[in-house]
Amino acid sequence: MTATSTTPQRIQMADQALTGEARLAQMARTKVRRKRREKVIELVLLAAACVSVLTTVGIVYVLLKESLVFFSQVPLWTFLTDTQWTPLFSDAHFGIMVLLSGTLTSSTVALLVAIPLGTIIAIYLSEFAGHKTRETLKPVLELLSGVPTIIYGYFALLFVTPLLQKLFPELPGFNVLSAGLVMGVMIIPYVSSLSEDAMRAVPMSLREGSYAMGATRFQTAVKVVVPAALSGIASAYILGISRAVGETMILAVAAGMQPNLSFNPMEPAATITSYIVQVALGDLPHGSVGYQTIFAAGLMLMLLTLLFNLVGYWMRRRYREVY
Amino acid sequence: MAAGRTLGAQQMRALIRKHKRLDALFGLLGLLALMVGVLTLAALFAGMAIDGIPRLTGDFFTSFPSRRAGQAGILSAWVGSILVMLVTAFFAVPVGIYGAIYLEEYARKNWFTDVIEINITNLAGVPSIVYGLLALGLFVYTFGLGQSILSAGLTLALLILPIVIVTTREALRAIPVHVREGAYACGASQWQVVHDHLLPYGLPGILTGVIIGMARAIGETAPIITIGALTFIAFLPPVPFSGEPPAGVLDWLFSPFTVMPIQIFNWTSRPDPAFHQNAAAASFVLVFMTLGMNGLAIWLRYRLRKNIKW
Numbered sequence: 001m002t003a004t005s006t007t008p009q010r011i012q013m014a015d016q017a018l019t020g021e022a023r024l025a026q027m028a029r030t031k032v033r034r035k036r037r038e039k040v041i042e043l044v045l046l047a048a049a050c051v052s053v054l055t056t057v058g059i060v061y062v063l064l065k066e067s068l069v070f071f072s073q074v075p076l077w078t079f080l081t082d083t084q085w086t087p088l089f090s091d092a093h094f095g096i097m098v099l100l101s102g103t104l105t106s107s108t109v110a111l112l113v114a115i116p117l118g119t120i121i122a123i124y125l126s127e128f129a130g131h132k133t134r135e136t137l138k139p140v141l142e143l144l145s146g147v148p149t150i151i152y153g154y155f156a157l158l159f160v161t162p163l164l165q166k167l168f169p170e171l172p173g174f175n176v177l178s179a180g181l182v183m184g185v186m187i188i189p190y191v192s193s194l195s196e197d198a199m200r201a202v203p204m205s206l207r208e209g210s211y212a213m214g215a216t217r218f219q220t221a222v223k224v225v226v227p228a229a230l231s232g233i234a235s236a237y238i239l240g241i242s243r244a245v246g247e248t249m250i251l252a253v254a255a256g257m258q259p260n261l262s263f264n265p266m267e268p269a270a271t272i273t274s275y276i277v278q279v280a281l282g283d284l285p286h287g288s289v290g291y292q293t294i295f296a297a298g299l300m301l302m303l304l305t306l307l308f309n310l311v312g313y314w315m316r317r318r319y320r321e322v323y
Numbered sequence: 324m325a326a327g328r329t330l331g332a333q334q335m336r337a338l339i340r341k342h343k344r345l346d347a348l349f350g351l352l353g354l355l356a357l358m359v360g361v362l363t364l365a366a367l368f369a370g371m372a373i374d375g376i377p378r379l380t381g382d383f384f385t386s387f388p389s390r391r392a393g394q395a396g397i398l399s400a401w402v403g404s405i406l407v408m409l410v411t412a413f414f415a416v417p418v419g420i421y422g423a424i425y426l427e428e429y430a431r432k433n434w435f436t437d438v439i440e441i442n443i444t445n446l447a448g449v450p451s452i453v454y455g456l457l458a459l460g461l462f463v464y465t466f467g468l469g470q471s472i473l474s475a476g477l478t479l480a481l482l483i484l485p486i487v488i489v490t491t492r493e494a495l496r497a498i499p500v501h502v503r504e505g506a507y508a509c510g511a512s513q514w515q516v517v518h519d520h521l522l523p524y525g526l527p528g529i530l531t532g533v534i535i536g537m538a539r540a541i542g543e544t545a546p547i548i549t550i551g552a553l554t555f556i557a558f559l560p561p562v563p564f565s566g567e568p569p570a571g572v573l574d575w576l577f578s579p580f581t582v583m584p585i586q587i588f589n590w591t592s593r594p595d596p597a598f599h600q601n602a603a604a605a606s607f608v609l610v611f612m613t614l615g616m617n618g619l620a621i622w623l624r625y626r627l628r629k630n631i632k633w
Contacts, residue, residue, distance in 0.1 A: 034512060041514045042429055048421035049430070052443050052488070055481050059453060062460030117356045124353025139621045141360050146617035147367065148542025150584040151606045154591045158599055159370045185363045216346040239448070246450020248545035249584075253591055273452050273545065280455070280549045286464055294549075298456040302449070309448060 063302060066295030073289060079296070085259035085270070087293045088282075094293065096300055098261045102269035103304075106180045106251055107244035109265050113184025114240050118191025119233070125192070126199040127221040138193070145189040153253030156182040161254065174256025174268040183250050191240040198232020199225050231319040238312030242305050248273035272297045272304075371610065375603030383604060388555055388586065392597035397605050399556040400586035403472070404541055406560060406575060407582055410476020411483065411540050416533055418480070419487025424517055426488070427495040447485040454482045455549025463550050470551040472560060473576040478546050483536035490532025494525035527627045531620045538616035542609065544584035555589070556581040583609045 018026060071079070074094045082095030121141070125134050160178040165171050202225050210220040226233065256268030257278045270278070276294045284290045330338070386396025430436040458478035468474045498521055506516040522529075560578035583605060590602035 038512050038514055042425075045421045045425035045429055048418045049425040049439050051418050051422060051481075052446055052484060053439055055446060055457070055484070056442050058461050059449065059457045062457050063453075066460060117359055120353055120356040121360070124350070124357065128350050128353055135625075137357055137361075139625075140364070141357065142621065143614060143617060144360050144364055146538060146613055147364075148544070148584055148609055148613055150542070150544045150587050150591075151367070151371075151610055154587065154599075154602055154606055155367050155370065157591060159366065182363075185360060188360050216342045218346045218349045219342065221349075242448045242450070246452065248450070248452045249588065252545075253588065273450065276452055276456070277545060277548050280459075280551055295456060295460065298453055302453055305448060305450060309445065 059302070063295055063299045066292050067299045070289065070292035070296045073292075074296075083261055085261075085275075087290050088279075092289070094296075095261075096272075096297070098259045099270055099272045099275050099297060100300070101261050101263055102176065102251075102255070102259075102271040103245060103273070103301075105263050105265055105269060106176050106183065106247075106255060106271055107241065109177060109180025110183035110187055110244040110247070111240060113181055114187035114191050114244070115237060117184075118188045118236070118240065119195060121188065121192040122195035122199060122233075122236075123221050123226070126196045127217055127225060141189050141192065144186060147186070149186065149247065149249040150253070152182050152186050153179075153250045156250055156254035168266065171266055172256075172268055174254065174258075175266055176251075176255050176269050177265040179250050179254040180265060182254070183244060183247050186247075186250070187240045187243050190243055191236045194236035194239060195229070195233045198229035198236065201232065202228045228321050231316045231321065234315040234319060235312055238308055238315070241308050245304055245308070246273065246301065248277060252277040272301045368610075371603045371607045373603075374600050375605075375607040378600050378604035379607065383601075387558070388581075388589075392595060392601055395590075395598075395601055397583065397586055397608065399559060400581050400583045400605065401608070402559055403556070403580040404582040406472050406580065407475045407479065407547075408537060408541055410473060410576070411479040412533075412537060414477060414480035415483050415487055415536060415540075419484050419533075419536075420491050420529060422484070423488045423491035423495065424521075427492045428513070428517055428521070443485050443488055447489070451482055451543055452545040452549055454478055455546030457481070458546060458550045469577060470553070470579060471577045472580045474550050475547050475552060475580065475582070478550060479540040479543060482543065482546060483540050486536040486539065487532050490535065491525070491529045494528025494532070495521055497528065498524050527623060531623045531627075534616050534620040534623070538613045538620070541582075541616070542584060542613045544588055547582060547585060548588070552581055552585055553579055583612075 079094050079096055081097070082093050083097060084093035084095050085098035086093045125138060129137070156178045157174075160182055161171070161173060161175065164175075164178050171177070199221075206224050206228060207220055210224045215223070251271050252274040255271070255274065257270045257274050258268050259275070260267055260269045262269065275297055279290060279294045382394075383396045384401065385398055386394060387398050388400075389395040426436065426439060430439075455478065458474055458481075462468045462474040462477055463470060468477075502520055502524065503516055506520050511519065556579060560575035560580060587602050587605045587609065590598040590605065593599075
C-alpha cells in the first residue's frame with residue numbers, strides 16, 4: 001500500500017516554485033525513493049522472521065551432524081538395546097534405554113501430579129469459581145511457572161526429600177520421586193491454564209442447555225464442557241508432557257545423576273537431560289565420543305518431543321468440535 | 324435422569340440432594356487442588372527465607388565465590404546475569420518485534436509464511452537444553468565465540484524469541500483495523516503505519532512479552548551449563564576501555580562468566596549445609612528478580628486490559 005493519490009504536505013511547501021513538468025518529475029522521484037525504502041524495510045523484517053526458521057535448521061543440523069559421527073562409532077542397534085550406560089568408563093556402553101527409563105519414570109510421576117490437579121483446577125476455575133476468585137488465584141498459580149527451575153531443584157533436594165524421608169525412611173537422598181513431585185507442581189499451571197482457556201471457549205448456550213435440563217454444575221462440567229473442550233485439553237496435556245520430558249535442572253539437582261535402568265521412583269536415576277548437564281559440567285575434549293554422546297542424547301530428546309507433538313496434533317484434529 | 328423409570332417424590336429429592344452434595348464436594352476438591360499449588364509456593368518461599376535471609380548482607384552482594392561458605396558471595400553471578408541479559412535483550416527485542424511485525428502486517432498468505440508460523444509454534448516446545456546443544460555446536464565451536472557472555476546471551480535470545488514474537492503479534496492483532504485504515508487514508512506508507520501508529524499502541528503488550536521473556540531467560544540454567552559456563556568465577560569481565568583500544572570496548576563479551584542460576588546450582592550440589600544457606604540466599608535474590616519481573620508483566624497486562632477501550 002503506497003500513497004498514490006495524496007501529496008505529502010512537505011513537498012508542497014518546499015516546492016511551491018516548481019510547476020508543471022518539473023513538479024511532476026519531482027513527485028515521481030519522491031515516490032520511487034519511498035517505495036524503495038519500504039521494500040528495504042520489508043526485507044529487513046522478513047530477515048528477522050527467518051531467524052526462527054534458521055534456529056530450527058541450526059538445531060537439526062548440529063544434532064544430526066554430531067550424532068552421525070557418534071553412530072559411525074556406536075551402532076544404532078547397540079545404542080537402542082544395550083542395558084548399560086557408561087560412556088565415560090574405559091569399558092564404554094551406550095544403552096540409551098537406561099536414560100530413557102529415568103526420563104519416563106520422572107515424567108510419569110510429574111504427570112500423575114500435574115494432569116489430575118491441573119484438570120481439576122481448570123474445571124474449578126472455569127465452571128465453579130466466581131469472577132473475583134478466578135482473577136486473584138490465577139495470577140498466583142501462574143507465578144508457579146515463573147519460578148526458575150533451579151530453585152525447584154533446590155526445593156526438591158533440601159525440602160521435599162527430607163519430608164519424604166520421614167514417610168519412607170529408606171528413601172535415598174537423591175531420588176526420582178521428590179524431583180518428579182516438584183516437577184509436577186511446576187507443570188500444573190501449564191496444564192490448567194490452557195485447559196481453562198479451552199473450557200471457557202465452549203459456548204454458553206451449551207451450558208445453558210445443560211442447566212435447563214436440571215444438571216448440576218459438576219454434571220455440566222464433566223458431561224458437557226469437558227467433552228466439548230477435549231481438543232484444547234489434549235493440547236494442554238501434550239504441553240505438560242513436553243515440559244516434563246525436557247525438564248532438566250530439577251532432575252540434575254534432586255534425582256542424582258547415576259544411570260540406572262529401573263522404573264522405581266524411589267531410586268536415584270539419570271535422565272537424558274541430566275546426563276547432558278553432567279557431561280557439560282565435566283571437561284570433555286571437543287570431538288571425543290563422550291562429547292558426541294550428548295548430541296545423540298539430545299537427538300533422542302528432540303525425537304521424543306516431536307513424537308508427542310505429532311500425537312497432540314493428531315488428537316487436536318480427532319477431537320475438534322466446531323460450533 | 325433415571326431413564327425409563329418413574330421416581331417417587333422421595334427418591335427424586337434424594338437424587339437431587341446427592342447431586343448437590345457431589346457439586347459442593349467438587350468445589351471443595353477444586354479449592355484443595357489450588358491450595359496444593361499455593362502452599363508449595365508458600366513453602367518454597369518460607370524455606371528460602373528462613374535459610375537465606377540471614378546470609379543476605381551487603382558483603383554477600385560484593386564478594387566473589389569462595390571455598391569458605393561464610394565468605395562466599397554472588398558478585399560475579401549477578402554481574403554476569405545482568406551482562407548476559409543485556410546481550411539477550413539486544414538481540415531478542417529487535418529481532419522478535421521485527422519478526423512479529425512481518426508476520427502480522429506484511430506476510431502474504433503463502434506456504435513460506437505457514438512454514439515460519441508452524442516453526443515458531445514448534446520452537447516454543449523445544450526443551451531449553453536443546454538450545455544449549457545448538458549453542459555448543461554452533462556458537463562455541465563452529466563460530467568460535469567460545470564459552471563467553473556473547474554465546475550465552477545469543478543462546479537465551481534464541482530461546483525467548485518465540486515468546487517475544489507471539490506476544491508482540493497478539494498486541495498488534497488487538498489493535499483495531501480502523502487505526503490502520505485511518506493512517507493509510509492520510510497517505511501513510513506501510514512502515515509509517517507500523518512505526519507511527521501500531522508500535523505506540525502495541526507497546527504495552529509488547530513490553531509485557533519482552534519482560535516475560537527476560538524473566539524466563541534470567542532463570543534459565545540448563546542451556547548455559549551446556550555451553551560450558553564455569554561454576555567458579557572469582558573475577559569480573561573486563562571493564563570497557565580498560566583493554567587495547569580497538570577491541571577493548573567489547574572485551575567483556577568474550578569473557579568467561581557465571582550467572583545466578585549456575586551459582587545456585589553449584590552451591591546446592593555441595594554436600595556442606597553451609598553452602599546450602601548460600602544457595603537459599605542466592606535463590607531468594609533470583610526469585611525476587613524473576614517474580615518481580617513476572618509480577619510487573621501480569622500487573623501491566625491486567626491494568627492495560629482495563630484501560631484501553633477502542
